Amino acid sequence: MKMTAFSSRVAKEIIRDPLSLIFGLCFPVVLLLLLSAINANVPVNVFDIEKLTPGIAVFGYSFLTLFSAQLVSGDRCSAMLIRLFTAPMSAADFILGYMLPLFPMAVVQSIVCFGTAMLLGLEPSVNIVFAVLLLLPSALFFIGLGVLCGTFLSEKAVGGLCGALLTNLTAFASGAWFDLSLVGSAFRKICELLPFAHSVYIGRNALSGNFADIFPDMYYVLGYMLAAMIFAVIAFMRKMKEA
Amino acid sequence: MMIRISDITKSYKGVKAVDGLSLAVGDGELFSLLGVNGAGKTTTIKTMCCLCPFDSGSVEIGGFDVVKQPEKVKELIGVSPQETAVARNLSVYENLVLMGGVHGFSKEKSKNIAEEMISKFNLSKFRDMQAKKLSGGWQRRLSIAMALVSDPKVLFLDEPTLGLDVIARSELWDVIRELKGKVTIILTTHYLEEAESLSDRVGIMRDGKLLFCGKCDELVSGTGAKSFEDAFVKTVKEGKGE
Numbered sequence: 001m002k003m004t005a006f007s008s009r010v011a012k013e014i015i016r017d018p019l020s021l022i023f024g025l026c027f028p029v030v031l032l033l034l035l036s037a038i039n040a041n042v043p044v045n046v047f048d049i050e051k052l053t054p055g056i057a058v059f060g061y062s063f064l065t066l067f068s069a070q071l072v073s074g075d076r077c078s079a080m081l082i083r084l085f086t087a088p089m090s091a092a093d094f095i096l097g098y099m100l101p102l103f104p105m106a107v108v109q110s111i112v113c114f115g116t117a118m119l120l121g122l123e124p125s126v127n128i129v130f131a132v133l134l135l136l137p138s139a140l141f142f143i144g145l146g147v148l149c150g151t152f153l154s155e156k157a158v159g160g161l162c163g164a165l166l167t168n169l170t171a172f173a174s175g176a177w178f179d180l181s182l183v184g185s186a187f188r189k190i191c192e193l194l195p196f197a198h199s200v201y202i203g204r205n206a207l208s209g210n211f212a213d214i215f216p217d218m219y220y221v222l223g224y225m226l227a228a229m230i231f232a233v234i235a236f237m238r239k240m241k242e243a
Numbered sequence: 244m245m246i247r248i249s250d251i252t253k254s255y256k257g258v259k260a261v262d263g264l265s266l267a268v269g270d271g272e273l274f275s276l277l278g279v280n281g282a283g284k285t286t287t288i289k290t291m292c293c294l295c296p297f298d299s300g301s302v303e304i305g306g307f308d309v310v311k312q313p314e315k316v317k318e319l320i321g322v323s324p325q326e327t328a329v330a331r332n333l334s335v336y337e338n339l340v341l342m343g344g345v346h347g348f349s350k351e352k353s354k355n356i357a358e359e360m361i362s363k364f365n366l367s368k369f370r371d372m373q374a375k376k377l378s379g380g381w382q383r384r385l386s387i388a389m390a391l392v393s394d395p396k397v398l399f400l401d402e403p404t405l406g407l408d409v410i411a412r413s414e415l416w417d418v419i420r421e422l423k424g425k426v427t428i429i430l431t432t433h434y435l436e437e438a439e440s441l442s443d444r445v446g447i448m449r450d451g452k453l454l455f456c457g458k459c460d461e462l463v464s465g466t467g468a469k470s471f472e473d474a475f476v477k478t479v480k481e482g483k484g485e
Contacts, residue, residue: 001344001348001349002344002345002346002347004344005340005341005343005344005345005353006341006344006345008341008344009330009333009337009341009344012330012332012337013330013331013332013333016332016373017332074331077326078326078327078329078331079324079326079327079328080328080329080330082294082322082324082328083322083323083324083328083389083390084345085292085293085294086292086294086317086320086321086322087317087342087345087346088317088318089345093345241296242294242295242296
């Protein structure tokens, strides 16, 4: 009951913030439309919709970090969290309360992204459903990372780190719209130490039906997801002990 | 006694924020904690609210130990923090329902209490307005109403009238006076006239120590000062404990 009440509040805060809708839903769609328009007007096939769509979906998830970090940080800075810490709520109530409302948002983001891609020529197939499902661990990684950042950072720092830095890092280190090897093998190796490119590879393999090839990428993503979640829980519990 | 603090000490990086503080506050009493910035008021309140582990001593609220039985303590307390701690995008009504929910009340009960608080705090005309659109005074009023949703036995008001204009402050004083005797209130404030007007007793802190604990007129007569403000200044400047 306590967790449900809290997560319901978090969901309302997200839905009522127009920036969530603009950046979370509209921006990835605009990007998809823009890159597809470029693709249609150049002679070579630069932005193949089958490769581009999972990349844009993962890029869209980076905004989930911003939303979750903003929520936690905002509650901390406004002392709302101090008030809530004096309520008989457990750490699990808080953490699930913050994370759960963002999970359906991730699903909606993916549906909108893949739906737009279908309008732009992506062939409808059951693999789209699998791609959406197999990308969810990546979404959880981004949400957990947001809770972790929000626990430590000020609202201003959240805007810079999660808003500017992370979204750009996701865009460039994921290979969402270009082959990482084009920048050089060293760049590719560095990027593949991070979870972003692996998330995109999972989406692409799922979309093309190569389910056997989602490993070892899935191991990377699951590892990062678990690390983000565990660190977020530890950090939040420490914050609860000494607010 | 509703609150019993016994010889608590809390240090941050070797600096004592609270130094051997002992205090007892009775049921239904309004006790104001006064002191200059950095005196240790907020740390003391945090220890009572299970928000700050201390190095030594003990704190009991309603007979429950804040370290060993924090869940029990949290069922007894309500807090209105210094900053207006409201969910900005939620309406007044939704904020109040939220507080019922996080205390484990059923939806129906939370809704009923929310309506009751709206009526009690004259928030009806702002019922469906988002909290961020309320003026500072109304946000403070909502903040206190939120702290009272769980029907606490002890209410902590951390500088409830900070930054408010004279009228808003006076209105909030009326709200606090209404609560006197029904709930034990711990108030921190920098406005001495507020403490003098509302409190049953005051405590004056400096450097983590409690310098004085008693009634306002006892402070004035004890220091030989002309006014409560002069008595406060003299006590803090001389810095001698009881």
